[in-house]
Amino acid sequence: GKIILKSRTEIVEGDKINQLVITEIPYDVIKSLLVKRMSEVYVAKNIDGIIDIRDETDRQGLRIVVDLKKDVNPEFIRDFFFKSTDLQINYTFNMVAINNKRPQLMGLLDMLDCYIAHQRDVITNRSNFELLSAKKRLHIVEGLIAMVSILDAVIKTIRESANKKDAKENLISNYSFSEEQAEAIVMLQLYRLTNTDIFALRKEQDELRDLINQLEDILSNETSLLNVIKKELIATKKALSTPRKTEIVHQVDELNVEVTSLIVKEDVYLILTRDGYIKKILSKFYKTEEERKLKEDDIVVAEYASTTLATLLLFTNKGNYVYLPVSKIPDTRHKDLGYNVSTLANITADEKIIFSVPIQDFEEEKYLLFTTKKGLIKRTHIRELKATRYSNALQATKIREDDELVSVDIATGSSMEVVVITKEGYINRYDSSEISIYAPASFGVKAIELASRPNDEVIAGFYACPKDIVLALLQQKNLLKRFKVEEITKSKRSNVGKLCIPMTKSNPNYVISANIIHKDNLTMDLPAYVFGDKGYVSVEFTSLKNTTPSLGKKATASTIGKALKIVILKNNADLL
Numbered sequence: 001g002k003i004i005l006k007s008r009t010e011i012v013e014g015d016k017i018n019q020l021v022i023t024e025i026p027y028d029v030i031k032s033l034l035v036k037r038m039s040e041v042y043v044a045k046n047i048d049g050i051i052d053i054r055d056e057t058d059r060q061g062l063r064i065v066v067d068l069k070k071d072v073n074p075e076f077i078r079d080f081f082f083k084s085t086d087l088q089i090n091y092t093f094n095m096v097a098i099n100n101k102r103p104q105l106m107g108l109l110d111m112l113d114c115y116i117a118h119q120r121d122v123i124t125n126r127s128n129f130e131l132l133s134a135k136k137r138l139h140i141v142e143g144l145i146a147m148v149s150i151l152d153a154v155i156k157t158i159r160e161s162a163n164k165k166d167a168k169e170n171l172i173s174n175y176s177f178s179e180e181q182a183e184a185i186v187m188l189q190l191y192r193l194t195n196t197d198i199f200a201l202r203k204e205q206d207e208l209r210d211l212i213n214q215l216e217d218i219l220s221n222e223t224s225l226l227n228v229i230k231k232e233l234i235a236t237k238k239a240l241s242t243p244r245k246t247e248i249v250h251q252v253d254e255l256n257v258e259v260t261s262l263i264v265k266e267d268v269y270l271i272l273t274r275d276g277y278i279k280k281i282l283s284k285f286y287k288t289e290e291e292r293k294l295k296e297d298d299i300v301v302a303e304y305a306s307t308t309l310a311t312l313l314l315f316t317n318k319g320n321y322v323y324l325p326v327s328k329i330p331d332t333r334h335k336d337l338g339y340n341v342s343t344l345a346n347i348t349a350d351e352k353i354i355f356s357v358p359i360q361d362f363e364e365e366k367y368l369l370f371t372t373k374k375g376l377i378k379r380t381h382i383r384e385l386k387a388t389r390y391s392n393a394l395q396a397t398k399i400r401e402d403d404e405l406v407s408v409d410i411a412t413g414s415s416m417e418v419v420v421i422t423k424e425g426y427i428n429r430y431d432s433s434e435i436s437i438y439a440p441a442s443f444g445v446k447a448i449e450l451a452s453r454p455n456d457e458v459i460a461g462f463y464a465c466p467k468d469i470v471l472a473l474l475q476q477k478n479l480l481k482r483f484k485v486e487e488i489t490k491s492k493r494s495n496v497g498k499l500c501i502p503m504t505k506s507n508p509n510y511v512i513s514a515n516i517i518h519k520d521n522l523t524m525d526l527p528a529y530v531f532g533d534k535g536y537v538s539v540e541f542t543s544l545k546n547t548t549p550s551l552g553k554k555a556t557a558s559t560i561g562k563a564l565k566i567v568i569l570k571n572n573a574d575l576l
């Protein structure tokens with residue numbers, strides 16, 4: 001089992017500052033290490049409101065003082081230290097005792113039952129022993145009392161006897177004493193023999209008879225036996241009357257510490273690159289025109305205006321996600337390379353980030369959309385992805401061995417539509433309500449019917465709102481096309497979709513990437529960055545007319561090489 005050991009603390013309010021004063025710490029906790037840990041953890045967690053932590057222990061006793069700003073809730077700080085340091089610990093132990101000649105793990109009630117049973121045996125054995133001794137002594141006392149009435153004759157008999165053995169035999173034969181009584185008489189010294197007090201003997205006789213009655217009652221009456229146990233336990237408690245130093249409480253309040261309430265809220269910018277590098281730049285140091293340091297051949301794929309209270313979710317092609325509180329991302333400058341995701345969370349070498357989004361509140365009505373290459377799709381509420389332990393990558397969706405996650409999208413509310421795009425140019429559009437809400441540990445449902453096209457596979461799946469959304473597609477031969485969602489025929493989830501980009505069998509121009517504009521307040525002038533193996537080229541949306549399936553804009557340039565992916569960026573805003 002375990003018990004919770006909590007430090008004794010006191011909140012002292014002052015005129016300018018408040019103080020959290022600690023006067024007792026749990027057993028087996030080293031004070032110096034505790035103070036060091038408290039200092040480290042509040043710096044690491046970026047906790048606001050702590051001015052200083054110091055050890056003021058002296059001859060008067062232990063004393064650790066935490067100075068707090070006046071506008072900070074001291075109870076939040078105290079509970080934070082209880083949860084994150086050894087200011088409160090779980091002390092574990094095994095209650096093992098020898099019972100019936102074998103070791104046995106017991107609970108408290110079992111331990112008490114065994115102790116009471118043991119006390120029964122002890123008192124029973126003791127009472128039997130004392131009863132036997134009392135009866136023997138009573139027999140001797142009765143012999144001595146009988147001797148006093150014939151004292152002169154007894155003395156004469158002893159004097160006339162040849163030795164001790166002869167004297168005993170004469171006393172037994174002449175006066176009917178038992179052997180034990182005769183032994184006691186002959187062993188008395190002469191002065192005691194002549195000065196034996198008959199009143200003292202009769203008093204002892206009465207006491208012995210009372211004692212025998214009590215012992216026989218204990219041995220024959222369960223209630224009397226238990227009363228003896230109680231009496232002796234009370235006497236033990238009185239003898240060991242040192243006051244308990246630890247306060248025992250029956251109910252321990254559960255510590256629910258929202259670290260976000262302790263974190264300094266600051267505006268930051270988050271920059272994510274294709275190779276998985278993250279930069280967190282405080283808004284006061286952020287400059288749009290300043291040159292950014294990037295790894296060779298790396299490119300920026302996402303940029304967010306956020307706060308230190310948010311959590312950045314990073315999704316990988318293996319169906320996992322990295323839960324990364326923004327406060328835990330180290331601060332950087334533009335000229336810094338940043339921190340790779342693999343240094344902030346454990347992910348495998350073959351995983352790549354395909355989508356990211358900052359979340360401020362996991363209770364908002366926001367739903368993630370997961371789509372796999374083999375055509376499975378599912379929706380998940382963002383609250384399902386909130387985590388408390390996140391040193392390793394967590395499961396966002398189950399993926400079969402021959403499949404991978406190709407896209408993730410997020411939208412507010414559930415009254416949306418979904419568009420699913422395949423490699424061979426098919427697009428399926430239907431209501432998102434056809435997709436049930438699933439937990440992370442599930443595969444999802446069929447997003448589009450691929451059975452008639454065995455070589456086809458899904459490129460991406462997005463939320464859509466027909467009135468204001470534009471879908472951009474990138475083909476293998478560097479053709480960039482744009483569709484209004486309302487122009488795509490609406491059907492059902494299980495349908496094969498609508499062929500929007502016809503292809504020749506002999507020389508197909510497969511769709512290799514897609515992206516979508518979600519927000520109605522964005523203009524059509526957002527640039528679409530087409531990433532290639534040698535760089536990227538920017539194409540303004542205004543230069544792309546709404547295309548029919550047979551038309552498109554060639555997105556080639558001398559530096560682009562083989563087209564790989566299309567990404568739509570808005571400066572200082574979300575990746576869309």
